[in-house]
Amino acid sequence: MDEVEELCDSVLILDSGKIRAQGTVLELKRQFGPPGDRLHLEKIPAYVPKEWIINEQKHFIQIPDRKQLIYLIEKLDRDKIKYSLENITLDDIFLKLTSGSESLAGKRKSLISIDYFYLY
Numbered sequence: 001m002d003e004v005e006e007l008c009d010s011v012l013i014l015d016s017g018k019i020r021a022q023g024t025v026l027e028l029k030r031q032f033g034p035p036g037d038r039l040h041l042e043k044i045p046a047y048v049p050k051e052w053i054i055n056e057q058k059h060f061i062q063i064p065d066r067k068q069l070i071y072l073i074e075k076l077d078r079d080k081i082k083y084s085l086e087n088i089t090l091d092d093i094f095l096k097l098t099s100g101s102e103s104l105a106g107k108r109k110s111l112i113s114i115d116y117f118y119l120y
Contacts, residue, residue, distance in 0.1 A: 001089065001090045001091045001094065002089075004025070004090055005025050005089070005090050008025065009024065010022070010023065010024055011023065011024070011025060011028060011090070013028075013093075013094060013097055013098070015097065015098040020097040020098060021093070021097055025090060028090070028093050029087075029088050029090075029093065032088075032093045032096055032097065033088035033092075033093070034062060034088065035062075035064060036062050036063050036064040036065065036069075037062070037063045037066070037069050037085060038054070038060060038061070038062050038063075038085070038086040038087075039060070039061050039063065039069075039072075039083050039084065039085060039086065040058070040059060040060055040083065040084045040086050041059040041060075041061065041076070041081060041082070041083045042059065042081050042082040042083065043059060043081060044056065044059050044061065045075075045076075045079060045081060047075065048061055048072070052064075060086070
C-alpha cells in the first residue's frame with residue numbers, strides 16, 4: 001500500500017463488491033483518520049493536557065490543532081524529549097473500512113484479505 005500512497009492520484013476501495021471509499025489519499029486520510037496529529041513521546045511531560053493523552057502507558061498523544069502541535073514540538077525540543085509523528089496509513093484506512101464486513105458465507109473475512117484495489 002505504500003506504493004499506492006506515493007504513485008496514485010485517486011484510490012477506490014471495494015469490499016465485497018461495494019465501494020467503501022473513493023478519493024485522493026489525502027482526502028481519505030482526512031475523512032477516515034483521527035482529527036489532529038498524533039505523537040509518540042519518549043515520556044509525557046506534565047505540561048501536556050490530560051485530554052490529549054490517548055495512551056499514557058505507550059506515551060501516545062493526540063494534538064487537535066496545528067498551532068498547538070508546533071508550540072508543543074518547540075517545548076519538547078527545548079526539554080530534549082524525543083518524539084515521533086504518527087500518521088495514519090492507507091493500510092489503516094483499508095482495515096478500518098473492511099474489517100467488519102462479512103463474506104457471502106456469513107463469516108468475517110480475514111483482515112489480510114483484499115477484495116480488490118482499483119487504481120487510476
